[in-house]
Amino acid sequence: MKIASFNINGIKARVGALGDWLDEADMDVVVLQELKSVDENVPREMFEERGYSVETHGQKSFNGVAILSKLPLEDVTRGLPGDEEDEQARYIEATVMGDKTAVRGCGLYLPNGNPVPGPKYDYKLAWMDRLRARAQELMALEEPFLMAGDYNIIPQDEDAKRPEVWQEDALARPESRAAYRKIVNIGLTEAFRARISGPGHYTFWDYQAGAWNRDDGIRIDHFLLSPQAADLLTDCQIDKAIRGREKPSDHVPIWIDLDA
């Protein structure tokens, strides 16, 4: 079961590049972030004609997440539990019925949090605490689940080309990293680091200042796996090359393969 996460930075602008990638990537499941569209404006046909069912949780202009799947989906839920007042579309869950095993899949777009300090940073940290609470609920089931998406977290200095410029940023501040570790440390496995160690692996390059040409990137898109899902992990890779194509997103896809 191949599952990808891809922050597309606007579905309208990405129809061409996203379609090309879907054709060649051959994923069973894809979680998307930053649709920047309401559900009615998502071009479902481009996914359905490729064999995917489409579950969206959209929002005008900002945020918006989706799950695409060639495998049957069950029990789709939208929104991160823990705050009835939160209207930002950043979270969706569904159970993917694999040939051998069902996997609960969570797609997320974690708040950026800048500037620090301020209400946006407070919202980020509170959102991360809600995510941890949800992960703990799922852990108690002792079943395969995964949380995939744009975490807006640079876990360690080795995950940035220039860690010094991110020191005071919401993506790398000590409080942000601690909140991320608090989620991981309930017993989850970060898929990429379970397979590949060392610096120089990124999923995001800013559009500005020639960041891509200088390989000035950061690794902020992650898969966290429950123990039962980690047992099934056979691969995890970043599709770096598509950042160099026409009209790219500022993120690239990261994907895992599960024996499920």
Place this chain on the structure above:
DNA sequence: ATGTCGTAACGTTTACGA
């Protein structure tokens, strides 16, 4: 040179979020 995108709207330009 403080650098680029994507989206929306009281739109041919500005504001916001990233």
